[in-house]
Amino acid sequence: LSCEILRLLFKLTFLFFFFAFVFQEDAVEIRPIPDCPKEHTGERILVRCQAIKFEIDIEPIFATMALYDLKEKKKISENFYCDLNSEQFKNFLKPHTPHMDHSTLARSAIFSITYPSPDIFLVMKIDKVLQQGEISDCADPYVNLRESDSAKNKDKLDKLRAQAEAFCHRLGRYRMPFAWAAINVMEVISTAALDVTDSDSLKGGSAVKNDEDLLKYLADIKKTPQRRIKTIPGCIKLDMSPVHDTPMGCLSTELIPLIPVAEKNIRPIKEVLEFPSNEVYVPHNIYRNLIYVYPQRLNFVNRLTSARNITIKIQFMSGEDPSCSLPVKFSLSCSPNFLTSRAFHPPSPHRSPDFYEEVKLVLPARLTDRHHLLFTFYHISCQQKQNQSASCETLIGYSWLPILNSDRLQTGQFCLPIVLERLPLNYSLHTPEVQVPPVKWMESHKGLFNLEVQAVSSVHTQDNHLQRFFTLCHALEGGATFPVRVREEKIPENKLEHELKLSIISLSSSSLEPLVLFLYRVLDKLFTLIMQPMVIAGQTANLAQIAFESVVSIVNSLHSSQELVRDQQGRNSLLATYLYWVFRLPDPPRDVQSAGAAPATVGNMLLQSRVRSSSNPDIPAPSTSAEDAEVRNILAAKVLFHEELALQMVVSTGVCRENAYKYAWFFFELLVKSMAQHVSQLDKHNVPRRSRFSDRFKDDITTIVSVVTAEIGTILVKQQKLEQAEKVNISLAFFLYDLMSLMDRGFVFQLMSAKGVAMPTLISMRLEFLRILCSHEHYLNLSLFFSSPASAPASPCPSISSQSSGSCSFQEQQRILALFELSPEFKQQHYLTGLLLTELSAALDMESEGYDIFSKAINAIFSLLCSHDLDHRCIKTDVRAKVAALYLPLVGIIIDSTNYLDFTGNDTRFHSIKSTFIYIAPLLSVAMAIAGNPFNTNFLHKVYVSVSLLSCSQHGKSIATLPADTSRHLLVCFLWVMKNADRSLIQRWTVDMPPSQLNKLLELLTICVSCFEYRVSFKSQQAKLQLEEALLRGMGARGEMMKRTSELSEFQNLIKNLRWRKDLTQWRQTNDRQDKTKAELDQEALISGNLATETNLIVLDLLETIVQVRKCTVILTSENRLVVGGVLKVLLHSLTCNQSTTFLTHTFSTLRALVVKFGDLLFEEEAEQCADLCQKVLQYCSSPVDDNRSQACATLYLIMRYSYSNASNFSRVKMQVTMSLASLVGKSSDFQEEYLRRSLRTILAYAEEDTEMQSTQLPSNLNSILSDTVKMREFQEDPEMLMDLMYRIAKGYQTSPDLRLTWLQNMAEKHNDRKCYTESAMCLVHAAALVAEYLSMLEDHKYLPIGSVTFQNISSNVLEESAVSDDILSPDEDGVCSGRYFTENGLVGLLEQAAELFSNGGLYEAVNEVYKIIIPILEARRDFRKLASTHDKLQRAFDNIIQRGPKRMFGTYFRVGFYGAKFGDLDEREFIYKEPGITHLPEISHRLENFYCQCFGEDTLVMIKDSTPVDRRQLNPNKAYIQVTFVEPYFDDYEMKDRLTNFEKNFNLRRFMYTTPFTKSGRPRGELNEQFKRKTILTTMHAFPYVKTRINVIQKEEFDLTPIEVAIEDMQKKTRELAVATHREQPDAKMLQMLLQGSVGATVNQGPLEVAQVFLNEIPADPKLFRHHNKLRLCFKEFIMRCGEAVEKNKHLITSDQKEYQQELKKNYNRLRESLRPMLERKIPELYKPIIRPRLENR
DSSP states (O other): OOHHHHHHHHHOOOGGGGOOOOOOOGGGTOOOOOOOOOOOEEEEEHHHEEEEEEEEOOOOOOEEEEEETTTTTEEBBEEEEEOOHHHHHHHHHTTSSOOGGGGOOOEEEEESSSSOTTTTTEEEEEEEOOOSSSSHHHHHHHHHGGGGGGHHHHHHHHHHHHHHHHHHHHHHOOOEEEEEEEEEHHHHTTTTTTTTEEOOOOEESSOOSSSHHHHHHHHHHOOOOTOOOOOOOOEEEEEEEEOOSOOEEEEEETBSSSSSSOTTOOHHHHHHHHOSSSSOOOOOOSSSEEEEEEEEOOTTTTTTSSSSSSSEEEEEEESSEEEEEEEOOOSSSSSSSSSSSEOOOOOOOSSSSSSSOEEEEEOOOSOTTTTTEEEEEEEOOOOTTSSSOOOEEEEEEEEESSSTTTTOOOOOOEEEEEEEEEETTGGGGOOOOOOOOOBBBBBTTTOOEEEEEEEEESOOOOHHHHHHHHHHHHTTTTTTSEEEEEEEEOOOOGHHHHHHHHHHHHHGOHHHHHHOOOOOOOOHHHHHHHHHEETTTTTTOOOOHHHHHHHHHHHHHHHHOSOOOOOOOSBHHHHHHHHIIIIOOOOOOOOOOOOTTOOOOOHHHHHHHHHHHSSSSOOOOOOOOOOHHHHHHHSOOOOHHHHHHHHOOOOOOOHHHHHHHHTTTHHHHHHHHHHHHHHTTTTTSSSSSGGSSSSSHHHHHHOOOOHHHHHHHHIIIIOOOOOHHHHHHHHHHHHHHHHHSSHHHHHHHHHHHHHHHHHHHHHHHHHHHHHHHEEEEEHHHHHHOOOOOOOOOSSOOOOHHHHHTOOHHHHHHHHHHHSSHHHHHHHHSSSSHHHHHHHHHHHHHOSOOOHHHHHHHHHHHHHHHHHTTTTGGGOOOHHHHHHHTTTTHHHHHHHHHHHTTTTTTHHHHHHHHHHHGTTTSSSHHHHHHHHHOOOOOOHHHHSSTOOOOOOOOTSSSSEEEHHHHHHHHHHHHHHHHHHOHHHHHHHHHHHHHHHHHHHHHHHHHHHHHHTTOOOOOOOOHHHHHHHHHHHHSTHHHHHHHHHHOOOOOHHHHHHHTTOOOOOTTTOEEEEEEEEOOOHHHHHHHHHHHHHHHHHHHHHHHHHHHHHHHTTOSOOOEEEEHHHHHHHHHHHHHHHHHHHHHHHHHHHHHHHHHHHHHHHHHHHTTOHHHHHHHHHHHHHHHOOOSSHHHHHHHHHHHHHHHHHHHHOOOOHHHHHHHHHHHHHHHHHHHTOHHHHHHHHHHHHHHHHHGGGGGGGGGGGHHHHHHHHHHHHHHTTTOHHHHHOOOHHHHHHHHHHHHHHHHHHHHHHHHHHHHOOOOOHHHHHHHHHHHHHHHHHHHHHHHSOOOGGGGGTTTTGGGGGGGGGGOOTTTTTTTTTTTTTTTHHHHHHHHHHHHHHHHHHHTHHHHHHHHHHHHHHHHHHTTTTTHHHHHHHHHHHHHHHHHHHHHHGGOOEEEEEEEEGGGGGGGGGGGGEOOOOOTTHHHHHHHHHHHHHHHHHOOOTEEEEOOOOOOOOOGGGTTTTTEEEEEEEEEOOOOOHHOOOSSSSGGSSSSEEEEEEEEEEETTTOOOGGGOOEEEEEEEEEEEESOSSSSEEEEEEEEEEEOHHHHHHHHHHHHHHHHHHHHOOOSOOOOHHHHHHHHHOOOTTTTHHHHHHHHHTTOOSSSSSSGHHHHHHHHHHHHHHHHHHHHHHHHHHHHHOOOGHHHHHHHHHHHHHHHHHHHHHHOOOGGGSOOSSSSOOOOOO
């Protein structure tokens, strides 16, 4: 109980708070919230104009900036005007600008670009005050003069300034173009050059007449940047930067402050309105009513007048009186905000001038026929003549343009005539194209003035269909008198209904952009028509149906458009935004009978217009007729929008019905929104849920749900459109979800049940449907309302007597077990939960659907429990217990799934444990045994073979592997239920659980430990150390989490509404990012560590719950013994995983309690687990964390103390502890020796205080083993020396088979790490021979090997394992040979792993020899399944031998000699090193040189380059020498008879040879007749391959070859090579030609011909050389024969282009043969004399 209380202090409340919620795609219950309606903006760029400078500064200049899109050939922004003039120059203009508004002082502008393009230019136009002369004349001073030459040009500059000042005073109102510059915006942004200085692009001198000319110039500049245009030297400095937030002092395009500031000294920033180059589909969200007027051209060519400097004054007039000019025109810089008129001057004096100005006007909200644009044309006199008046303007004429034409805003291109005299009366009522007789027109009423008008308005639609619809709706609402004028057509009242219907139908024909712009207003109008009854001309107008059809058509067109955005649920974003933010119920018609209230509805307005006098509307009408009363009754009937909408959905037909249900989400959300607004208007206290809506409406809803359900089936079956069906299914689910908040829940449940029956049998869609419904905020209330939690029994641990008395009846037991099953009663009580768990169970039982169904089902439960865990309503423990009781059947489902689901997923570590017995990783079980595998062999065989990848015997289905994330999601659900469920209920459940189920539960807990192991990838060792400090050391990170959890009030604010807004949870991360910061890594490690701790503590709680029930019993039954063993397995497995100090503290406490309570069971019946326990505990004794070491020391001492005092087999524990330490020392690479010594000192201190333990020598024995580790540490980087040391240690334990076996396994793992598979296999063969030796002493079975002798065919070295016999040591005495491997299973396991390693190493013949030992054992067991697998592996081994054949590469061998005192024991010792195949001499030389240079220093080590014998007297005693020589296996002639295959020539090798060339003179090389060769034969102590990769040389033999013997050997070698190359099955032409070139080539140095000439030209004088001479002659005869065969073979291999080469080879061969002929035919007579002279007999 004390352990349980301590764990409660450390456990956290929220399990899911640490779990990364990453499966956003499956989170269908998260309905995305649409963006709030806002004004459209593209990519925004802030441009600050900082300076405009020329070489001379003589007059004010004015800048205008705008964006142009060269690709689209259009201007894409309005103008921005900027004034950078000094105060001196501003004073020049004061007579014309009496005051300046603050908004006109802006020097910065925000431009918006919706469609970025590399062809977008920022164009700056620079103007100056109008003056006499051409632009080129005005620009000459700027080109020719310099301010820097002030002394030289002072008089000229003063004169120019005086002229400029005079022009400013007189003509300051007028501007003329001066220069322009262009900047490519995208180039600036892409190069991140925020400061732009353009010093050479101020073009001037030749004016840009209009935008067309400008775009041509820009195109030319882009094509040829160096194009010569007359430029004015100057500098423009701009600052460009992206804008994300609206800056302070920013003004909208209408000059409205967006962020008002009180200080007037802050210079404002203007937003520049964009004219997007393509359509923008964003509805109008702000009031904007602007028009832009662009004067383009005046045609005065035919007019005989001197008027050349022409200026246009533009006024916006509300009438014809001059006082009616409205101040609606936006001004330029440094002037008032709005002007009544604007004057413009053409770029150059001309009789047909072009204009390039832009006039921006704000339109009044209400326009009349009197509003018009008035244009006045003047001639400007630049120089005042003596007899001229003070005015510089001479009137030329007038023109005008009415703003409205048939109540529609006039936009587009116009060509207007010009009036020469005073304007006629009422001229504004008609267009200037209408000729009025008394008016005098210029050029006979011909169009002379071209202009363009563009509108940017949220008031005027610019679309015929929309304009007609809005006009008729306006008339219907009483806003117009009849007949209504629509363009050129007049519509009387009796035709209004017909025309309105036509306009409604034609709405879908509108262009997409204007329809989207006015979408919200269109929908509002249509919904008004649906809701309100209309009476037109005394007749009731049925507009609801046609309006609904129009809505459906618009919804369809918006969804069908490719340009419009949709969210992840397929909803059109514009419609979703409208429903969420904009829609409100149409205003209901006011009561007609309300006293004095003017009726507002359309019917009332029409009724009122009918009963009034037609001649005088102010005269009241007489009393109403019966027809009028009927109209009033119709209007008085209350129509609710949601009822009318539902009715229209029900009665719709044809295409309208199909599209309405295709996009049902829109109408569902529209219904819900209108219902919610209707409910908000009710008196909620007096109106219960059942009475909120009429029965007719409920019937309509039922019909709609059934129709949509059927529609889903139709889409799936007939149309085969799964995605569309899923979207409709989700829409229906959200509809029912919303109805649960508004309507009677019982009615909604009826809809669900009806829907569920007709639902198509697609489990994925049902899961999504239920997941959405279960995410409702009232789900828990509805589920828990019917729950009746079972009362737990009073005593969770009944005594024996109470059990025998039958107090716990069988019925009670079945009732408890039924709580964990998905029973029909549970489904009735908890409808939604039962449905969801049923679908989960069905999904886990499916085979064909794959991972998607698994993931959807599991993630649905995970999401639901996550919401419960983080729900502030479920903070209290009793509430959580009730919620957990709701999911108890989930526990049963998960436990049953362990039979046929692989929960490990991508967890290779755990997967390797499960696949041990199907031999995927052959060495792994040995490694796990060394490490202390929590599953012994039998357990693995029983549990995991049943769920192997091949078959599942219980269920007869193939295993389905869950992905790693999905496994974790399902298991965390299981752990959450176990954590929060009632403890007494869990105890009673485990008591009543059948043994098979309990085993599955323990297996599931083991899987939980593996799945939630702490795993974090560290980018640096420093980060790892810091996180270990945070997670493993006590309270650092955990304390932070505990502190965060304890602050409940803050946390409640944090998780408020997390239940419905999972996208806001703070632990949503993007875990797939690789560029994480240190803070993110720390946070990730913190969460992962706390999650691992919390989940493992839950597992520990459950284990203790299981064990506590067994503690209450006096006698342990066999069933309870198995349970305790299973619990111990789980605990041991948890110790193999990465754990926190917090969890380890509690685990060690639990282990100590188990030892005290069940010690006899552990030390007698669970011997293998006891060994594992010793291994794990001893491993933690070497931990660098103090708390872990102290806990492990206490546990280890308790194990030894208990086994000594309470158990009779202390020797077994002593041996197991000793073996565990040996395994730890030999295997672990990060073993901490110093910490282990501290732990052993602690144990010794315990023992010193315990008198009974002082007699045991165990602690001191452990210290002696540690001495070996010191040496091993020294040679960690020298693998050969390390293996030698481990070999000596294993040799030292020759009399201790358990320890020798452990060290052999350690060596096997080291070899395996280095990929030396053959040596690793040999270690296991030796281990198996050792096991066989002791099995032969214990058991006398014919099928078992007779000791190590049986293994001779595998390796002759194995006989050394027979050194220990029964006269030295007896098995099973004093704990000897009691390990798991000293059994038949252990022997088979070792041999099978050795066979797999031999196969990996390419020694397939050795595989056969190994299985020769295994097969008799398997046959004796009748294990036919294993026999089938064995023969299958043998077949693969033999197939590899056949397929690979001569291509197999075996080891390469080198002789390595060490010389020098610095090598210590290695001095003057020689070894044979085995290296991988195709290892070259430089490779091993560099490896040894690099290693020993690090040991001794580069100046100390010397590598001997040749293979001559080393003279120790010539060596420097202060240096270290290494000699490396390539050696080949050497065989005597009799051996070659038995070594026929390539394998036999590379296996079981003990003798090696290398050659050393020398001459008598001391040089290594000489002429052929003086070249000797020394052969050195080395014999090793053991045969290769062995348990290590280098073996001592124990014998050396040398013999020398004479020059003629050397020649014989060389010729024999050449002959053999030619024979092999010629007779190959698939000859290699290149290899054959290379050998021929070296044999018969004409220019071969020391070639065959020269050898023959040296040794065969003359018969030797020494008779001893006769036989060598003759042998060489015979070698040459065979050689020349092989050359002939090779030349003929090459003839058939060459291509057509090698014929000349073949002829040359043939010629050389014939020449060689003729040259050798006399020498080959010469025989030595003495060799052919008869040995015994024949005796002649007389006959």
